[in-house]
Amino acid sequence: MGKYKVSKGIYNLLYQGLLSGLFILPAIGFAQVKNVWALGDGEKVFRFDLEHPCKNGNFIWDGKTIHLKGLYNETLACQVIIETDTNGADGIEIAIDPPVNAATGKVIGGNTLKYGTAGSIEIYTEHYLHVRNPTKPNWFYGSPASAPKKMTGWIPDALIPVDAVSGLGGFPVDIEPLQNQGFWVDISLPRDQKKISPGIYNGIVQILQNGKFVKEIPLEITLLPYYLPDENQTNIWMYTGNIYAYYPELSHQQVDKMIKFEGHRHRIDIEGGFVANQSPFSNEIMNNYLPYLDGSAYTPANGYHGSGEGIGEKIFPIGMYGATVMGNTKECVQKQADLWVDWFTKKTPDVTYFWYITDEPAENKFPWIKERAEWVKSNFGTGKSLPIFTTTSYQKELSGAIDIWAGFDGVDLTILPDIRKKGGDHWFYNGNRPRYGALILEGTAVDLRVNSWILYKYGINAHFIWEGAQWQHNMQGPKAHLHQNMYENPLTFINEHLEFCNGDGILFYPGRMPFYPNEDRALNRIFPSIRLKNIRRGQQDACIMWMAQQKVGKERVISIIQKVVPKALSEVSMKDTVQWSEHGDDYDKIRDELLKLL
Known part of the structure; x- marks a missing residue:
């Protein structure tokens, strides 16, 4: 569900570019989209948090390129954040130029529209809820010392497939002035190790406004030669x-x-x-x-x-x-x-x-x-x-x-x-x-x-x-x-x-x-x-x-993991502060350390 969606003309342009192997788009400046950046799946970027600490760089984002790494049968995710200027931005969509392995020509995300199958890519619009009155201590947290640090504001949670009703999360999306709009990207890595080889796959995340390309971000996926078990190890x-x-x-x-x-x-x-x-x-x-x-x-x-x-x-x-x-x-x-x-x-x-x-x-x-x-x-x-x-x-x-x-x-x-x-x-x-x-x-x-x-x-x-x-x-x-x-x-x-x-x-x-x-x-x-x-x-x-x-x-x-x-x-006493890290990057770094052990 939530398959990526582009217009017929844009789809044809993507397809012809893939066939020619010469699909290179200029990054065209556009005043209404002030900034585009990315981060992993372990953070919530509030709607008006325009100075988020991950904005200028984080574990998957060096300020220019999204870098993801994973195993066969693993689903990776990242968030693309669009920040608007004082004019806001209407008619926004994002699309993925599916990642290609230069050596083999194999593609992740270009061959299927079925959810979760080998290499599928899904895009969602993040929906925000306005929390004015924080949840009080009860069975959610033990005391003010252990409460989440940021408890009010416009918090993203629901993920709306892009083929939903336009204006309610479906594409295109209008973004009000001086705010963030997050888009969630799921990439289900292949299950078949024989058909798609490990290696580096390069693609592009494209930002469109009213059907025109306005920005692009390189996407690099490293597919490692190991298979994530289908069976869970924790229940x-x-x-x-x-x-x-x-x-x-x-x-x-x-x-x-x-x-x-x-x-x-x-x-x-x-x-x-x-x-x-x-x-x-x-x-x-x-x-x-x-x-x-x-x-x-x-x-x-x-x-x-x-x-x-x-x-x-x-x-x-x-x-x-x-x-x-x-x-x-x-x-x-x-x-x-x-x-x-x-x-x-x-x-x-x-x-x-x-x-x-x-x-x-x-x-x-x-x-x-x-x-x-x-x-x-x-x-x-x-x-x-x-x-x-x-x-x-x-x-x-x-x-x-x-x-x-x-x-x-x-x-x-x-x-x-x-x-x-x-x-x-x-x-x-x-x-x-x-x-x-x-x-x-x-x-x-x-x-x-x-x-x-x-x-x-x-x-x-x-x-x-x-x-x-x-x-x-x-x-x-x-x-x-x-x-x-x-x-x-x-x-x-x-x-x-x-x-x-x-x-x-x-x-x-x-x-x-x-x-x-x-x-x-x-x-x-x-x-x-x-x-x-x-x-x-x-x-x-x-x-x-x-x-x-x-x-x-x-x-x-x-x-x-300690x-x-x-x-x-x-x-931990219920009156203590939280002892485990509350930052997604910290977990991503440890995950990377574990992957190296393989």
């Missing part, structure tokens, strides 16, 4: 709720498939949809869902293209958020446990499955949890091995009842070994600075990247994100049952205790907006966000760490 799973009303022209199955595909391309397991997670055991439902667990759904034959082809989901919650799927009697719970365990043992024994018994339980819920856990564990059938999960940090009183914990305050590394000795596990949940990255809109871009680094460094098996498409307000808030205008209002979570929370629960954006027609992008698609892209970047980083580990051992890899993530989780 992130996310719930997405009912979004069917946004796509009235599509079936529920089509909507579920669409968001699952978008999550999988960003190396996340998406739960919800297909009623599988919120239904009592049904052989029919689970057999229909099986392709997502065994990976056959994520194949070109089923319309899927991108990283993770043929790789199934790793995590399956039974009874999402404590939905009543196991019944309310001992007999019913034990029967359901037997059915679930038997099915997973036979069909997908490598999937981590569990009963999501209840959500964020208060102390008065503990007796109920212990009673039902005893029903499971006293079962004489196979169901006695069904793990039990809840969203709270380790509670001694529930030891022996809960097998898998996930809490807001991260993981207590001192008790994790004992939990695992007893056959359990402890994950972390949502985001909470300074222990790990936050999900809120004001967080730095690397807030969502660093979490995979933390998973890898500390050997934590999963990160759970409560919601990725909370397009309808949370049920316990004063706006319950109302649909959100998330393109206009950054406030996305409200309850009686929390007045402001920006961006929580929204990592995907809708291509259709029937409830706010003025915001309808007229595309039956799911749109990504800068936060989602940084989750993907972190997941890919963790794969590179694993590859380097095969060469030099994990201890050596940890000594390298430079940017010295402390996290329970090593």
Whole structure:
């Protein structure tokens, strides 16, 4: 989705230039476009931040050329920032002259229009949200000391495909005076090592205004002779709720498939949809869902293209958020446990499955949890091995009842070994600075990247994100049952205790907006966000760490990543400042150091 888009005449000019091998364009001065520069995917450039520190140079930008480096099957990303003068600029588009290897003539990005296939290039317009009232400390950050440094202003997040409605992110784009407009570029590097050789590929990023070329930036991609694994080395799973009303022209199955595909391309397991997670055991439902667990759904034959082809989901919650799927009697719970365990043992024994018994339980819920856990564990059938999960940090009183914990305050590394000795596990949940990255809109871009680094460094098996498409307000808030205008209002979570929370629960954006027609992008698609892209970047980083580990051992890899993530989780007090770096360049430098180990 979000394929690059140019007019027919411009496309012909690009194509003829490629054929002739003489495609050289002069950089024509144009008063309205004051400046064009680039940076990587690990920063958020606010709309009016005209003196951003990366402007004159950064890890991928030397002031003249964009330099990217990656592996087969890796998706690279960069941002192109256009700065306007006092007149503003209308009719702006950007296009990519696909990178070519001078020795072989092979091209990255010129041979396909299918998302995620070998060498595809996608361009998005960055959409800005105006944050006036900062998110307050709660489960997002521990104290003012750990808050993001810049919490108000026009913050970029939603990424709008260029073939959306013009004026709403689709090309051409009008830019107001004296401001930045960011464009996001995704480049999916080839999967086929036989057809496209490693080496340096040179292309051009072109800026057009009203159909005329006004600026160009050289783009250099170094394709390294290694293949990024399709299988993730760290697990992130996310719930997405009912979004069917946004796509009235599509079936529920089509909507579920669409968001699952978008999550999988960003190396996340998406739960919800297909009623599988919120239904009592049904052989029919689970057999229909099986392709997502065994990976056959994520194949070109089923319309899927991108990283993770043929790789199934790793995590399956039974009874999402404590939905009543196991019944309310001992007999019913034990029967359901037997059915679930038997099915997973036979069909997908490598999937981590569990009963999501209840959500964020208060102390008065503990007796109920212990009673039902005893029903499971006293079962004489196979169901006695069904793990039990809840969203709270380790509670001694529930030891022996809960097998898998996930809490807001991260993981207590001192008790994790004992939990695992007893056959359990402890994950972390949502985001909470300074222990790990936050999900809120004001967080730095690397807030969502660093979490995979933390998973890898500390050997934590999963990160759970409560919601990725909370397009309808949370049920316990004063706006319950109302649909959100998330393109206009950054406030996305409200309850009686929390007045402001920006961006929580929204990592995907809708291509259709029937409830706010003025915001309808007229595309039956799911749109990504800068936060989602940084989750993907972190997941890919963790794969590179694993590859380097095969060469030099994990201890050596940890000594390298320690430079940017010295402390996290329970090593950090909630009153501390953030210990890990908040700058994308720092992570890019360490990634480059890891690539050299290969």
